[in-house]
Amino acid sequence: MDPKQDDTREVPTKVDAPALELSSSVVFPNDVVSIQISDNDPALDLLRDFEDETMVAIVFSTGRAYPPRRRTDLHPVCVLARVVQCVDLPDGAMQAVFHGLSRARVLGVKQVDGRSIIRTETLTIEDPPATDTNARILKILDLVGEYAPRDGSYPEDLENILRLNVRGFGRFADLVAAYLHLPLSIKRDMVLAVDPEARLDILADAIRGELERNTLEEEMHGQVRQQIEERQKEQYLRQQLRAIRRELGEEGSGEEEIEELRARLSKSGMPAETLETAERELRRLGAVPSSSAEYHVILSYVNWLLDMPWKKRTRDRYDIEAARAVLEEQHSGLEKVKERMIEFLAVRKLKNDKSAPVICLVGPPGVGKTTLGRSVARAMGRKFERMSVGGLRDEAEIKGHRRTYVGAMPGKIVQLMKRSGVKNPVIQIDEIDKMGSDARGDPAAAVLEVLDPEVNNEFRDYYLDVGVDLSEAIFIVTANVVDTIPAALRDRLEILRIGGYTRSEKLTIGRRHLVPRALDAHGLDAETLRFTTPGLELLIDGHTREAGLREFERAISAVCRKIAVRVVEGREVATRVGRPLVRELLGPAPFKVETGLKQPEVGVATGLAWTAAGGALLLIEANRMPGRGEVKVTGRLGEVMQESVSAALSYIRANADEFNIEPSTFKENDLHIHFPDGATPKDGPSAGVAIATCLASLLTDRAIRHDVAMTGEITLKGKVLEVGGIKEKLIAAHRCGIRRVLIPAANLKDLEEVPAEVRERLDIVATTEVMTNICEAMIGRPGAKNSKSMPIEAVEPPAVRAKA
DSSP, rough: OOOOOOOTSSSSSSSEEEEOOOOOOOOTOOEEEEEEEEEEHHHHHHHHHOOTEEOHHHHHHHHSSSSOOGGGGSSEEEEEEEEEOOOEOSSSSSEEEEEEEEEEEEEEEEETTTTEEOOOOOOOOOOOOOOHHHHHHHHHHHHHHHGGGGGGOOOTTTTHHHHHOSSSHHHHHHHHHHHSSHHHHHHHHHHHHOOOOHHHHHHHHHHHHHHHHHHHHHHHHHHHHHHHHHHHHHHHHHHHHHHHHHHHHSSSSSOOOHHHHHHHHSSOOOOOHHHHHHHHHHHHHHOEEESHHHHHHHHHHHHHHHHSSSSOOOOOOHHHHHHHHHHHHHSSSSSSHHHHHHHHHHHHOOOOOSSEEEEEEEEEETSSSHHHHHHHHHHOOOEEEEEOTTTTTOOOHHOOOTTTTTOOOOHHHHHHHHOSSSSSSSEEOOOGGGOOTTTTTTHHHHHHHHHHHGGGGEEEEEEEEEOOOOOOOOOEEEOOTTTTHHHHTTTTTTEEOOOOOHHHHHHHHHHIIIIIHHHHHTTTOOOOOOEEEEEHHHHHHHSOOSSHHHHHHHHHHHHHHHHHHHHHHHHOSSEEEOOHHHHHOSSSSSOOOOOOOOSBBBBBBEEEEEEEEEEEEEEEEEEEEEEESEEEEEEOOOOHHHHHHHHHHHHHHTTTTTTTTHHHHHHHEEEEEEESTTTOBBBOOOHHHHHHHHHHHHHHHHOOOOEEEOOEETTTSSBBOOOOOOHHHHHHHTTTOOOOOEEEEEGGGGGSSSSSHHHHHEEEEEEEEEHHHHHHSSSSOOOTTHHHOOOOOOOOSSTTTTOO
C-alpha cells in the first residue's frame, strides 16, 4: 500500500467564499456528490443566485445563529467546494451537484449585500507514517466486507473497489464515509476531524456500531418470527384438537365457560330466530382462541342475548280501587289524568290488548308528569324504568351501534329492558319534545319505531340485530309543549294535558306531601314544627311564580334549612311557621302578588296569555299623538301577534261609525301599541279581542274596567274565534284577583277542565262578536247610532253566567 498526502494544495491558500449550510447531506473533499435541496431549505434561495463553478464554503453552524455573522457562530473547520450544476425540479426543489475541494479553517465572517462571506485558509494535512495506519485501514476494509453484504444496495465487490482507490489515509477515510450509508451526524464528525487518524477511528467505531445495530434488529426480527410461528402452531394444534373432539362426538369447545353459556341458553326461552343466532355465535366462540380480541366481542354479544328478558314478566294487578288509592296518595288534583289512568287499567283488565295507546303527558315543569308514570307502574305491580331524550341527537342512542364498531353497545331501550329484568315494564320517556337531529340520524324516527304498537313487536336494535318484542311494555312519554314533537310521532300519541295547580291545590299538596318530606329530609320533627296556612300562602304568592311545585318545594326547604341552623346553635325556635317567621328567615318576597289594574283606565286592556309555566296576565297599552296616521307596535312581538294588531286596527277603522269615531282621527294621529315586559317574547292570536278593546277605549275615550280580563282571536268581520289554554288562563285570572273574564263562546267546552273553585269565583262571559266583548269590558257603551250588543248562547255549567 503506497500512502500519499491529501491532494489539497491545488486550492489557493486563502479564499473568500459565500457561506452555505446543507441540512440534509455532507460534501467531503475530493468527492463529487449530487444533493436534492428541498423547497423549505434555507440553502435553496442562495443556490438560485450562484452560477456554475462558483466556489462556496460549506460551513457547520454551532446553533447560535444562521446566517452567521461572527466567527463564533461557526465550527472552525469548513469545506471549500464548487457548485458544478443546479437544476430546478417540478415540485419546487432543486438538484445541486457539488465538487468538494479541501478542508479549510474559518478565519472570519463579513456581510456583503446581505450575504455572509467566509474568509478561509486552506488546511495542508500530512498523512501519518504508513506503519501506524496500515493495520487500521485493513481493519476498516474487513469491517466493510462484513457490513456491505447485509445491505443489498452495495456492489458485491465493494471491498475490492475501496482497496483500489486508496490515495492517502485521510482521503481513504473520506471515501469510505462518503460511500457508506452512515448517519448524518457521523459524516459531519468526519468532515470536522482534521487529523486522518481521528477520522479512521471515527469511521471504525461507526461501522462497528452499525454492525451491532443490524445484529440486534436481526435478533428481534427472529424473535418476532418465532412468536408468529408459535402462534400459528398453537392455532393449528387447536384446530386439530377440535377436529378430534368432533370425531368423538363432542360438538362444543369443551371449555367450561362456553358450556355454562350453553346451559343458560337452554333455559333462556328465546324465539327460534334469536336462538339460532345465539347458537351460531357460540360455535364461533368455540373456534376462536380465548386470548384474541374477537373472543371477547363475541362473548359480550352472547351475554347480552342471554341477559335479555325473553319470557320473564310480572303479573299485572287490575284492582281498580287499589290503583285509585295509589294515585290519590301520590297526587293531589290532576283529576282528569288520574281518571284516564284508571280507564286504561280497566280496559286492560277487560281485554288484555297489547296494542294499548301511548299516553303523552303534556304540561309545564313541576306538575308531576314524571311521578305519574311511577305511580301507574306501582298501581299495576310492574317494574318501572325511565329515560330522558332531551337534547338527544344520535339515533344510535336509541337503536345501538353495529358490532363492527369498537366498543359498540345496545341502545337505551334494550338497556332498560335488560335492567328491568322483565319484558313488560312501564317505560317512561321524558322530554320527548326536546329531541334534535343531525348528520348522525334522526332519533325521533327511532323512537317512533319503539312506540308504534304495529311494529314494536319486532324492534331491531343495531347491536343485537334480532327481533325484540316491546309490545308488552307500557310506554308513557312526557313533554312540556306539543308543537315541537314531530308530526309523525305526535300522531301515535294520546295527548293528556296537565295544567298548572291552583293556589288551594298547592296548599293541599304542600301540607300533605311537600312539608312532611322537607321536614324529614332536614332532620326536623313534624310534631313540633308546623307550617301555617298564611305562611304557605306567602311562600306560594311571594316566593314562587310557576305552574308546578318545584320552586314551592325549594322555598319550603329553604325555611327548613334556616330553622335547622337555629336548632343546631341552640337558639329558641318557634313551633309555628307563619308570615312573620317566613319574612324573617327568607327576607323580602322577590315577587309581588300578581294583580290586575287598580282602577279603570283609558287605552289599557288586560289580556290573558298561556306560557309553558302556566297562565299569566298580559297588559296592553295604547296611546295616540298628533301625526300622520303611523302605527308603532313594541314589546318583542312575534309575527302572529303583529298580525292580530293589524286585524284589530282594521276592524276598528272599518266600524268607526259604530264607535262614533271621526274618520280623520286615523289620518291625523299616530298610534303606539305597547305590550309591557318587553324582554319577554310574545306571540299567538289570542290577544286579538284585547287589542281591539284597547284601541276602542283609546279612540272613544272610554275607560276599560280594571277587573276584566279577556282572550280570543279576532277576525276582520268582528268574530271571536276559539283559542287554547283556557284552563291556565282562567287559573291565572283567579290568582290575580280578576272578577270577570271574557272568553270565546267556542271555548265553553273547555270549562269542564277548570277547577270548580275557579269557576265559582269568576264571572265568565262567553262572546261571539268583538262588539259584545268591547261593550262588556268598557264602562258605558260606545255612543253610536247603530250601537248594539250581540246575543250570547246559553252557557253550561250553571256556574258560568251568560251576558247579553
